[in-house]
Amino acid sequence: MHDSHSERMSAGETRAAGGLALVFAFRMLGMFMVLPVLATYGQDLAGATPALLGLAIGAYGLTQAVLQIPFGMLSDRIGRRPVIYAGLLIFAAGSVLAANADSVWGVIGGRVLQGAGAISAAVMALLSDLTREQHRTKAMAMIGMSIGLSFAVAMVVGPLLTRAFGLSGLFWATAAMALVGILIVAGVVPRAAGPLQHRESGVAKQALWPTLHNKDLLRLDFAILALHAILMASFIALPLALVEQGGLPREEHWWVYLTALLVGFFGMVPFIIYGEKKRRMKQVLLGAVVVLLGCELFFWAFGHSLRALVVGTVVFFTAFNLLEASLPSLVSKVAPAGGKGTAMGVYSTSQFLGAALGGILGGWLFQHAGLGGVFLGCAALALLWLGFAVTMREPPYVTSLRLPLSAASLQEVGLAERLRAVPGVADAVVVADEAAIYIKVDTQQLDRTSLQRLIDMAPATC
Structure with missing residues (x-):
């Protein structure tokens, strides 16, 4: 609600968003490059049947689905970087296992291990730690674009790489990308002061x-x-x-x-x-x-x-x-x-x-x-x-806003109810342990001045 909305992203924020978008892109590239080639080239693997090749294509999704939210919660406790480094190393190990496989079961094992490096939630949380409120949507959009772009590149590069170096060469390339991802997190992405408690970027148990x-x-x-x-x-x-x-x-x-x-x-x-x-x-x-x-x-x-x-x-x-x-x-x-x-x-x-x-x-x-x-x-x-x-x-x-609240504002009873009564405000919730209020607004209907007046009465400290 301040002039800071018009500010540009700082150099540190740009580095954080760009670096983490690249980490995401490399990892997704490793996941997706297999798609256009496994059904055809995988037929040369020992023991390959269409059902097992299908399992190899989809196997990473099982471990990814099971581990993604727990890894995100773990990153709240022990820090983002250890979880991201460990996840990328696990992903690289899965790629190496698949690269050395001469049977379809080896590739399935490699894909299962690749998926176990489930760092999506931890990367998103680190991005939130490193960007200010008004630039977070922009930073998230950069990651979204990097995933879309990596999918497009994978569809084209996957068949070209496999044509040149075979299926094992493709998996070696994905292992190398995971290691480059570690170097980017270590060398490009700035350090965060510490994990932010932030409801919009991570899974909240409540x-x-x-x-x-x-x-x-x-x-x-x-x-x-x-x-x-x-x-x-x-x-x-x-x-x-x-x-x-x-x-x-x-x-x-x-x-x-x-x-x-x-x-x-x-x-x-x-x-x-x-x-x-x-x-x-x-x-x-x-x-x-x-x-x-x-x-x-x-x-x-x-x-x-x-x-x-x-x-x-x-x-x-x-x-x-x-x-x-x-x-x-x-x-x-x-x-x-x-x-x-x-x-x-x-x-x-x-x-x-x-x-x-x-x-x-x-x-x-x-x-x-x-x-x-x-x-x-x-x-x-x-x-x-x-x-x-x-x-x-x-x-x-609607769009989401998160506004920090002063200690005095937190004591106010019924602030969320009063904000919900403002035309254009769809929802509002005060989260005391973050000293913040989350608001969902319809920008076409929002009476900005009424909202500002209420928040100024309950002084926010940005």
């Missing part, structure tokens, strides 16, 4: 139960689970369809993914702008799920030529990118004041569970029902998701 009982949040958790399950399962079938039905050698797949991701990225932008400006994100979301469903049915019915597969893949990625970009912002809109960090923790756990489920089910379906079975299975999941999504409410168009 907020966990209400989050798991919030139907709107559960719908979004199911949405990201379904989206990543469909993605992983599709990546068991698509590379094989390109080889078997499109006649495209596995070494040439990179240009299909490059085209799909470039067109998909620019194709989604107008829809997101329309949804946010016109406040019709629900319609945009539903439309994208329908397109995803249509793509899977299209692959099943018409995916018998290279042209059809490329067109289908381009449309698939447009819908996928749109959903991947808009779902996290919907979570932060729907989460109660002070509950965003917890809601995002549960959301990303659902995302990793979806990845594991998609890999495992996709491989099993391919083994028992062929390519068509995988596409139909994905279509059935999209249809189920559509059933859940139709019943969601239009999300509130």
